[in-house]
Amino acid sequence: MDAMLQARGLRKRYGERTALTDISFEVRAGEVLGLLGPNGAGKSTTVGIVSGLTSADAGSVTINGTTLAGNERVFKRRIGLVPQDLALFEDLPALANIELFGALYDMPQATLKARAADVLAMVGLADRARDKPATFSGGMKRRLNIACALVHDPDVLLLDEPTAGVDPQSRNAIFDNLEALKRAGKALIYTTHYMEEAERLADHIVVIDHGRVVASGTQAELMRSLPAAQTLVLDIDGVPDPSDLAAVQALPGVRSAVLGAGRLMLAVDDLGATAAAVLQTLAAHGCTVRHLSSGRANLEDVFLALTGRQLRD
16 A cells, blocks of 8 residues: 655754754554654654644655645645644634634635534534633543544644543543544554553554654564563572573573573563473473563563663653
């Protein structure tokens, strides 16, 4: 399937500071692209360029072959933006907020009214149509923000940390909305600091750091970049001979084995396929296992391995 949106070689500088260097990615219809990175990595700058709010120093952005440069008006009609900071008029009723944003796209009045009612219902706020956002909770405001971005029926939806500061119920409601949009064939670009959100939503993940793409792929592909996908920790009696440790290390699927203070720590490819063989090997060498625990690597492990653990604020 051809890409709905393509970004190629995006570069951006602010004075002496380089914000982006050669950022490239693509997203297809019915796909969610997770755009991840530490604070200051360049995520919001990337979203700004893709949405047409920020000009790139170099590179291109296209939607189904239509290039942003020179076609800004047509291009922006095909994009919906949910910004990190809420973009609402607090003293206008919810429905009026949506209609105001829709009017920016010169939508016919009848179409606008119908679409505004539809997207308000989609985000679960139909019964609050005449209420002002000033009376809404944080989660309700986030959902209204999404409705405003959808009123003109865009092909691509950009979401810059859309669940920041919302409760679990509102977050799940937003997830349901986004999964429905994905099923409807929309292309979504989703930035977040919550790895579990990317694990749930993203079909493809791009990790950027210091303005560069440091990894790109499906979650399974990124997991394979780790030294091992799973860990097995065994508390054992006595001190095994070097030959015992060598026998465990020689088992298929064991990436590494470290022994210390009566504890054997293994990095393995597949816990289910390896754990039984490890236990059998240790038993055959006379080692008694007192306790066993296991762990599974996740997207946060990948993220920290790629970007480090240093604070960025």
